Amino acid sequence: MTSPFVAPKAVPSPAEDPHALIADRLTGESLPAPFYVSQDFFDLDLDEIFSKSWLFVATEAEIPDPGDYVTITFGTRSVIVARDDDGRVRAHHNVCRHRGARLLTEPSGSTGTIVCTYHSWTYGMDGRLEFADAQAPGFDKSCYSLRSVHVRTIAGLVFICLADEPPSDIDEVAAIIEPYLAPHRLAEAKVAKQTDLVEDGNWKLVMENNRECYHCGGHPELLNVFFPTWGYSSTDAIPTRLAPVFERYRRATAEQIEIWDHRGLPYPRIEQLDTRPTGFHIERDALDLAGESFTLDGSAASRRRLTDIPEARLGRLSMHLQPNMWLHVTSDHALLFSVIPVAADKTLVRTTWLVHRDADEGVDYDLDHLTGMWETTNQQDADLVALAHQGISSPAYVPGPYGPSEFQVEAFINWYVTMLRCRLGIPVAPDVADAATA
Numbered sequence: 001m002t003s004p005f006v007a008p009k010a011v012p013s014p015a016e017d018p019h020a021l022i023a024d025r026l027t028g029e030s031l032p033a034p035f036y037v038s039q040d041f042f043d044l045d046l047d048e049i050f051s052k053s054w055l056f057v058a059t060e061a062e063i064p065d066p067g068d069y070v071t072i073t074f075g076t077r078s079v080i081v082a083r084d085d086d087g088r089v090r091a092h093h094n095v096c097r098h099r100g101a102r103l104l105t106e107p108s109g110s111t112g113t114i115v116c117t118y119h120s121w122t123y124g125m126d127g128r129l130e131f132a133d134a135q136a137p138g139f140d141k142s143c144y145s146l147r148s149v150h151v152r153t154i155a156g157l158v159f160i161c162l163a164d165e166p167p168s169d170i171d172e173v174a175a176i177i178e179p180y181l182a183p184h185r186l187a188e189a190k191v192a193k194q195t196d197l198v199e200d201g202n203w204k205l206v207m208e209n210n211r212e213c214y215h216c217g218g219h220p221e222l223l224n225v226f227f228p229t230w231g232y233s234s235t236d237a238i239p240t241r242l243a244p245v246f247e248r249y250r251r252a253t254a255e256q257i258e259i260w261d262h263r264g265l266p267y268p269r270i271e272q273l274d275t276r277p278t279g280f281h282i283e284r285d286a287l288d289l290a291g292e293s294f295t296l297d298g299s300a301a302s303r304r305r306l307t308d309i310p311e312a313r314l315g316r317l318s319m320h321l322q323p324n325m326w327l328h329v330t331s332d333h334a335l336l337f338s339v340i341p342v343a344a345d346k347t348l349v350r351t352t353w354l355v356h357r358d359a360d361e362g363v364d365y366d367l368d369h370l371t372g373m374w375e376t377t378n379q380q381d382a383d384l385v386a387l388a389h390q391g392i393s394s395p396a397y398v399p400g401p402y403g404p405s406e407f408q409v410e411a412f413i414n415w416y417v418t419m420l421r422c423r424l425g426i427p428v429a430p431d432v433a434d435a436a437t438a
């Protein structure tokens, strides 16, 4: 007889079943609420997206010397990214090979060896076990190296993948994006500032918010230099109120192209956001006013530029990468964003400002001036993400339509749903397939 004290196992209704929701997702509109608010989807996102995709986790500038490390933690996973004694970037699971204790607990630091707090097993930065006290005769240290994680550096950016077999298209993507990034010498830069902002919303809402400028009216400071026409692919779609701005954007772009051509800087837009596992977008774009940097008048914030290219006016290099990063590079600094899920309704957004290694704070740049515009913008975005999450949490929420300027939001969600379907072996419902080909 069934005990009256044991609740029957809950069976998800079709409206809540993750597999059914993934199979039935309709293109062109936001996701049903469970994708953003349920623990099931949060767990699925960590397992199928964050544990199987290439993730941007750091810049080489954060670990310039042997022994430097950062830790990246999401859900129950934690990874050490470190520079070893030979100067190579390594990544290891942050789990002791003795009885499993977490090894490094700080988000970043510098150490000669990795020493477990529990029984002092000691590892080199390359992951090899160097010391294990009082073991039985015949104990073979070489069998107990830290479990390694796939790591890849591209022009100073560090990516990891926790899967046994990471998406193999990273080589193709690196070959495309490296020529855009390399001229800015990010591997030789230094960190001017890094901020961690925990936003009150699901990580997908953070990414969606990044992938459109439909909301850019909420960024009055940024709009001094950022053209709000971004995302409009044809002049027809541009709202009348933005027509004068678009004219200015076209003039600035033409002037900028002359400089990019002269300096051999690649600039065409390449968009492969939802057509490959390592989806990306890269382009060079003009900035308004002086066109040099993210400051109120568009002039450079650091006198010491990242490279020897004589022009300060280079606009911005922009890259979007699925599932968790975007960046802007101007002539004087680079700005990198990484997104790490914390809970279904909490997301860490890490922002890193890089400047030339020899740029001196207070001499070549004022830190508040360098970072102010994006610190303000980040908080405005965090407020918008919180509003979105609150509204979606209401039973009254139903998915709404993406407009033409939100095509990158659709591309992000399409990539996300496609990855889930592929990795979970979920076929697409016939009416969804019909809608997709209509």
Ligand code: FES
Residues within 6 Å of the ligand: 096, 097, 098, 099, 100, 101, 116, 117, 118, 119, 120, 121
């Ligand atoms: S668990 Fe790390 S040394 Fe024992």
Ligand SMILES: [Fe+2]
Residues within 6 Å of the ligand: 209, 210, 215, 216, 219, 381
């Ligand atoms: Fe924004």
